[in-house]
Amino acid sequence: MLIFLISCGNTNKKSTPKQEKPMAEKQVNVPDFNADSAYRFVADQLAFGPRVPKSQAHKKCGDYLETSLKKYTPHVIRQEFQTRLADKKIVTGYNFIASFKPQSKKRILLCAHWDSRPFADKEKDASKHKMPIDGANDGASGVGVLLEIARQLSQQEAEMGIDIIFFDVEDSGSYGSNDSWALGSLHWSKNPHTPNYRARYGILLDMVGVADPHFAYESTSNFYAPDILNKVWKAAAELGYHKYFVDEKTGGIYDDHVPVNENMGIPTIDIIHYDKETASGFFPHWHTLGDNLESIDKNTLKIVGKTLLSVIYQEK
16 A cells, blocks of 8 residues: 555656747838839939039929928938038038938938039030039939838838938049048038937948949948948849849949948948949949930839848848
């Protein structure tokens, strides 16, 4: 009996803990990019005429950009500044900054320049060198993509805080003189709209509208922000855009991302079309009168815009 009690008395067996199923990773709903809308934003800018500092077209387009951004967020700043051009003339410039979730400390910076070049100095006909250009691809394309992204952000909030900046007085420089270019970016990098402004990284768009684009690893971007290049190129490849975002290194250029990297310390890349067939490395109509609406391809706007939406909406 004693043996029986000992053997049967302890009926509490250790229960095997249930294996908890791993939580399914939350699916991120990335909004679709509307290329027709982006194209319209490009066309709207060009309708004012060349956006040359001190011109009426420049003033009217600046008002349009500010009004457009305010449709998508109340947090819009017009940053006015004065700067000296390569010819020593003083002009007033305007950077436009739109913020989404301004309370968030986790931020991404997206930017493009909105002014157009005062001189068509790459025209074969020298008599046209002093004519201002429309700057459809060189400026307006990046702004058009970012305005559409702003519209999407107003409809579906991203997890990250997003700042969109349109830099002014980028394209009035003199060849061979780096300090005469990207003057709006230079000003903002020394006078950010928010004291001690920080972003996890930045993405600059420049010349992102021509058909069959070729986006390579621009070496200044690769020097300052190789991880961000890899992140964006990987997102593009996952969308099937590896044909356009290519694994190729090119020379460095002085663009709006340089002051942001050097003065702000924000790792920032430049998504910019590279053309092997031209002496400049830029698209054939660069700094000519041919940089008009006809040079803009809706499919390219979608390629770039969809890639950016994928990046920013999947960032945590």
